[in-house]
Amino acid sequence: MTQFDMLLRRALMDANLAQYERALQSVEDKEPDFSPRYLRERMRLLADPQGWGRQARPGGRKRLDWRLAAIVAAMLLLSACAYAVATGQFSQWFPRLGVDPKAPEVSEEVLSRTGTAIEQSQTVGDTTVTLNAAVWDGTYIYLSFTIESPSLPEDLQAYTPLHTGDCRLIMRQDQWEEYMTNRVKEDCANQNMTPEETEEAVRAALEEGARKDVLWLFWPETREGNVLSFQVNTSLYSRWFTETKRPELTLHLENIATYADGKGESIIDENGYAQNPGPGEIVIPGPFDLTFTLEEPILPIRYERADVEMVLTDIPLRFTGFELSTTELSAAYEAVNPEDLPEPGPDLSPEENDRRFQADVAVYRAVQDSIRGLWTEDGKYVDLSNSESSGSGGYASHSYPYPIDPATVTAVDIAGTRVELGELERTTEPVS
Known part of the structure; x- marks a missing residue:
């Protein structure tokens, strides 16, 4: 040679x-x-x-x-x-995150760089839980796992609603205290609270603990034989960590049950309100505890000092910033309400409350319709107009059809206006 x-x-x-x-x-x-x-x-x-x-x-x-x-x-x-x-193992573990049909290897590469391969199993009785992997985009953590048991009832199939009130995603105690402290401080700053009020709020949150951090499984994605496959997600914001780069988490599963009286269908009480029917048969008692450490994610990239004004469906809008993760595009916006719209407060009449609600819905729809797509550095346009969307409180988000490295995004499409991200201020702080 x-x-x-x-x-x-x-x-x-x-x-x-x-x-x-x-x-x-x-x-x-x-x-x-x-x-x-x-x-x-x-x-x-x-x-x-x-x-x-x-x-x-x-x-x-x-x-x-x-x-x-x-x-x-x-x-x-x-x-x-x-x-x-x-x-394409990560793409197989997380099918709901999607794959670019023209470049599946690129989607897989993005997932693998922001993901953690775990492949850890635990058996209790005749049931085995296998945690395949986690994907963390700096905003959400996605988990892929399977539950295998010969005792699964036949009517428990894909998309059967499940009661999972005893399931948790538990953070290591010292890391949770760091996370919660920064979360509460951010909330207090947004409310212009004094240092003394902030300190008291932090103390109260730490004393309350993480008892409410429930992980909702909802339903299995698939059933093949005696194996149920799950893909679940919950929020996990990287910005609320100051020292921790790789959080240690425990997936706790216990007392997974089908629903009583219709397996998840709400019961209407005598006052006309829907009530959760509660758990029926416990099909996966557990408990299972699988502990893992996340790899550092591909962090979201934030762009501030945008000034994109437009009028959509007679609603004046101004977009002030954008945030891009590997899974979604978010936009910060301001809307100008009608001059005669009453300010929120406890003294509003039902009619005034309804007017405010309808105005908020109109703004939300206008904003969602305005986030239409993005361009990547290879010139490709990714259409987001029909993707899953969410938002509230001056923020709106659209999910990508498949994972995208935020560093490759060069521009976003806001109601037909191309906004060049290179002309904005790039920051590691939340968009505002």
């Missing part, structure tokens, strides 16, 4: 290792379950690439030349997580 050949082989290997460095660090030191024949061939290839390349296949056909063999050898040096990237 010439010096050039050796350098080329080294460059190929280094390039692959650099590409998947984050992924390589996020898994245990183990290999996929390859067949014995595959492992023998790999050993022969790595030991003598040229000799492997000269071997004749059955039928007399020659193998690929050594240069292609070197590429194969470089790929074979990747770890189990890199193997997962190559086969």
